[in-house]
Amino acid sequence: MPDSLAVQIENLSISYKINVESKKTLKNALMRASRGEKVRTRTVEAVKNLTLDIPHGSVLGIVGANGAGKSTLMRSIAGILPPSEGRISVNGKISTLLALGVGFNKALSGRDNIILGGLAAGLSRDEIESQTDSIAEFADLPEGFIDMPVRTYSSGMYSRVAFSVAVNMTPDILLLDEALSAGDAAFKEKSFNKMRQLCEEARTILIVSHALSSINELCDQVVWLHKGQMLASGEPGEITEKYLKFLNVGELPSSYEDL
Amino acid sequence: MSEGIDRVQVFEPHKSSLPPLKPYLRDFWRRREFATELSKFTDKAEYLDSKLGNVWLVLNPLFLALIYFLLVTIIQGGRDGLGGFTTLCHILIGLFTFYFAQNCILSGAQSITSGGRLILNQAFPRSLLPLSSAISAARQFWPTLPVYVSIVVIGKLIIDDTSIPGLTWNYLLVPVLLLLLGITSFGLALFFATLNVYFRDTTKLLSYIMRIWLYASPVLWQPDMLSGWSRIILYLNPLGPILSANSRIWIDGLTPTLSQAIGCVAWCILSILFGGYFFISRERDFAVRIS
Numbered sequence: 080m081p082d083s084l085a086v087q088i089e090n091l092s093i094s095y096k097i098n099v100e101s102k103k104t105l106k107n108a109l110m111r112a113s114r115g116e117k118v119r120t121r122t123v124e125a126v127k128n129l130t131l132d133i134p135h136g137s138v139l140g141i142v143g144a145n146g147a148g149k150s151t152l153m154r155s156i157a158g159i160l161p162p163s164e165g166r167i168s169v170n171g172k173i174s175t176l177l178a179l180g181v182g183f184n185k186a187l188s189g190r191d192n193i194i195l196g197g198l199a200a201g202l203s204r205d206e207i208e209s210q211t212d213s214i215a216e217f218a219d220l221p222e223g224f225i226d227m228p229v230r231t232y233s234s235g236m237y238s239r240v241a242f243s244v245a246v247n248m249t250p251d252i253l254l255l256d257e258a259l260s261a262g263d264a265a266f267k268e269k270s271f272n273k274m275r276q277l278c279e280e281a282r283t284i285l286i287v288s289h290a291l292s293s294i295n296e297l298c299d300q301v302v303w304l305h306k307g308q309m310l311a312s313g314e315p316g317e318i319t320e321k322y323l324k325f326l327n328v329g330e331l332p333s334s335y336e337d338l
Numbered sequence: 339m340s341e342g343i344d345r346v347q348v349f350e351p352h353k354s355s356l357p358p359l360k361p362y363l364r365d366f367w368r369r370r371e372f373a374t375e376l377s378k379f380t381d382k383a384e385y386l387d388s389k390l391g392n393v394w395l396v397l398n399p400l401f402l403a404l405i406y407f408l409l410v411t412i413i414q415g416g417r418d419g420l421g422g423f424t425t426l427c428h429i430l431i432g433l434f435t436f437y438f439a440q441n442c443i444l445s446g447a448q449s450i451t452s453g454g455r456l457i458l459n460q461a462f463p464r465s466l467l468p469l470s471s472a473i474s475a476a477r478q479f480w481p482t483l484p485v486y487v488s489i490v491v492i493g494k495l496i497i498d499d500t501s502i503p504g505l506t507w508n509y510l511l512v513p514v515l516l517l518l519l520g521i522t523s524f525g526l527a528l529f530f531a532t533l534n535v536y537f538r539d540t541t542k543l544l545s546y547i548m549r550i551w552l553y554a555s556p557v558l559w560q561p562d563m564l565s566g567w568s569r570i571i572l573y574l575n576p577l578g579p580i581l582s583a584n585s586r587i588w589i590d591g592l593t594p595t596l597s598q599a600i601g602c603v604a605w606c607i608l609s610i611l612f613g614g615y616f617f618i619s620r621e622r623d624f625a626v627r628i629s
Contacts, residue, residue: 160622161349166349200460
């Protein structure tokens with residue numbers, strides 16, 4: 080892949096089978112088998128034949144209605160979901176904030192969760208411990224909360240800690256899924272500044288969000304996904320305007336008919 | 339360009355069912371600290387790192403051993419060939435060791451389904467989660483050994499004619515045996531953890547399986563009680579040879595027999611290869627199945 084690219088996606092398709100049964104239990108499976116029924120599955124084609132080049136230092140916004148394949152695309156770039164076809168090349172260290180919350184033990188303190196988050200991201204204990212204070216400071220929790228169990232946190236505090244961990248891992252490529260809504264206006268400003276700083280250091284950011292104004296403000300390119308396909312890409316203002324029009328009147332751009 | 343950019347990762351469809359093993363194992367080894375720390379933090383969350391938590395970990399199997407001892411002596415009606423104290427010691431060390439395997443398998447089996455958010459958010463070798471459970475199980479097992487040794491020492495001081503051996507060189511084989519048991523249980527945990535992703539009632543079923551497994555293992559009964567063809571039960575059970583060899587070292591003071599040694603190693607290799615294959619060939623599917 081060319082050196083100038085952070086992520087190169089070539090003819091990517093991702094499909095997977097999901098089980099439509101309500102309960103995935105051995106008991107149900109046996110009962111079904113005794114009645115001679117087959118397992119009902121559905122194949123989801125989450126991403127279809129997508130090609131995309133993301134250069135270093137760019138901020139790419141991904142917009143699209145629910146079920147457009149945005150999260151699946153992010154997970155596949157992170158290496159969590161394997162492609163069904165095509166290939167993804169990633170040049171650099173990835174940090175992710177895909178599922179809401181750090182996702183660890185709620186009985187543990189915020190500090191412990193930060194350490195676990197860093198370890199899960201592949202840092203060593205020493206590396207993460209040296210950064211814990213700055214991460215905690217960035218999350219800007221009320222006095223003393225960082226050493227209290229996470230279950231005592233408000234949801235805003237919880238997502239602020241998660242966000243702080245993700246942006247402070249010094250990633251080359253930062254993947255954020257619906258993470259911009261973390262915290263209040265002041266924290267939002269702070270997180271935007273942090274992301275701009277990351278860009279200046281030639282790091283790359285991919286953002287999935289429904290907050291179109293934030294996308295307009297931060298991104299220098301926007302991709303619109305619709306049912307797994309790329310409908311349009313280009314200037315943030317232009318794409319979000321088209322997307323907004325689609326949301327309001329359900330009108331797809333004329334180019335969609337060619338797809 | 340930042341200095342950190344030094345490696346290109348390529349994600350492609352996997353043609354074979356197993357991902358490339360070399361990078362997988364390298365990544366697994368590189369992130370082993372995550373497994374040990376995760377296990378420490380999980381114990382901490384359950385207060386198992388406190389003194390009282392530790393006491394409970396020892397008391398639980400200790401009480402169970404006493405109950406089983408009473409049951410066994412009542413059922414046998416005193417027709418026991420071994421002395422009562424020897425039977426108690428056999429049950430104690432057997433139960434402590436079996437509990438190590440059981441904790442490893444049970445919590446390992448749940449580790450994937452309960453690690454949902456982690457699996458959805460980060461790419462890492464998923465086998466680190468059952469490994470972390472295995473490390474916890476080992477950490478919970480260590481304190482039971484000094485408890486066993488002190489019971490034996492006190493017993494030997496009080497009862498003169500006990501047949502429990504004193505210090506022998508054979509005890510040096512115990513760490514080897516425990517390592518084999520740990521690997522075997524980890525392999526079994528990998529198998530059940532995968533199964534639990536597809537059938538969520540596996541762990542429920544597993545608690546019954548473990549109970550039956552305990553009765554089928556030479557813990558409440560001595561391996562010598564079986565003779566002839568029925569001894570095959572000892573070898574059909576993945577934990578059988580290890581528990582027999584364990585009892586032979588601790589209770590009889592003898593070196594494990596050749597067939598026991600072969601059985602231990604064979605089950606260890608078989609379970610880690612089979613469990614590992616079953617798990618690793620399916621782990622890329624977990625993120626889809628978990629959500």
